[in-house]
Amino acid sequence: GQNIDQPTEMTATEGAIVQINCTYQTSGFNGLFWYQQHAGEAPTFLSYNVLDGLEEKGRFSSFLSRSKGYSYLLLKELQMKDSASYLCAVSRGNQGGKLIFGQGTELSVKP
Amino acid sequence: DTAVSQTPKYLVTQMGNDKSIKCEQNLGHDTMYWYKQDSKKFLKIMFSYNNKELIINETVPNRFSPKSPDKAHLNLHINSLELGDSAVYFCASSLGRTTGELFFGEGSRLTVL
Numbered sequence: 001g002q003n004i005d006q007p008t009e010m011t012a013t014e015g016a017i018v019q020i021n022c023t024y025q026t027s028g029f030n031g032l033f034w035y036q037q038h039a040g041e042a043p044t045f046l047s048y049n050v051l052d053g054l055e056e057k058g059r060f061s062s063f064l065s066r067s068k069g070y071s072y073l074l075l076k077e078l079q080m081k082d083s084a085s086y087l088c089a090v091s092r093g094n095q096g097g098k099l100i101f102g103q104g105t106e107l108s109v110k111p
Numbered sequence: 112d113t114a115v116s117q118t119p120k121y122l123v124t125q126m127g128n129d130k131s132i133k134c135e136q137n138l139g140h141d142t143m144y145w146y147k148q149d150s151k152k153f154l155k156i157m158f159s160y161n162n163k164e165l166i167i168n169e170t171v172p173n174r175f176s177p178k179s180p181d182k183a184h185l186n187l188h189i190n191s192l193e194l195g196d197s198a199v200y201f202c203a204s205s206l207g208r209t210t211g212e213l214f215f216g217e218g219s220r221l222t223v224l
Contacts, residue, residue: 033211042115042201042215043154043211085152089211096209097144098167 004102006088011108012078020073020105022088032064032071033099035087043087047073075107083109114138115216117202123222124192131188132219134202142166143185144203145177146212154201160185161208187223197223 003025012018024032031050035043048069049055049064061074077081087108089099115136124130136143144167145157159167160179174190185202199220203213 007167031211042217043213044215045212048212065197087154089154091211095159095167096207096211097159097203097213098156098204099154099211099213100156104152 001032004088004090004100006086006105008103009106009108011110014074014078014109014111015111016078017074017076018078018107019105020075020086020088022071022073022102024069024071024088024090024102026069026090026092026100028092029066030091030096031091032062033089033091034060034062034071034073035089035101037085037087037104039084047085078109080109080111083107112206113147115202115204117200117216117219119219120217121220121222123224125224126192126194128192129188130192132221134185134187134212134216136183136202136204136216138204138206138214139152140204140206140214141182142205142208143179143182144205145185145187146201146203146215148201149175149196149197157197157211158185159208165201166208192221192223194223197221199204 006022034046036042047062085104088102089103142161144159158177164180199218202216
């Protein structure tokens, strides 16, 4: 079967750094995705990892360890607008768009 | 300007009714999806079409029937609505069937009374 775990909620302070972890168990792993979803809005693509290592994109970075079934999303210089749900998702085989999502981590950024 | 648009955004209906949600994308993508997000916020794939061909059909009751008249449109028809169908339904599109970089619509919130 497939299993994706991430913390349900986290709180951080404006200007700080926060790391959101995600562990997964799946067969035929193809890639690991992070999406951001503000309340009442559409999920939006943030990052994609297929190989081990760190992918950096501005204030956001994502890390993957395939051998450990582990990823994290790192958000730097937190802003109030970063308060949102962060969804970890995996794809399998050649069905890249068939994403299996975790429950999401609700991040609250406080002043 | 809207890349992936869905209508209606809100739908309130009685049990047993039939309803449809429509989706259109102007990104030139060839693959479209329906995802369902339940009250616990889990996003689960339901269907996917690539160039009008059904390529993903998850374990979904056959009361749900997708239709793709062309690669820019994907509709979802639901028969005999049940309370458990209440959810937010998201349409999405992608360039190619192997990428997980999806562009989601704003969602259609369905409430079944």
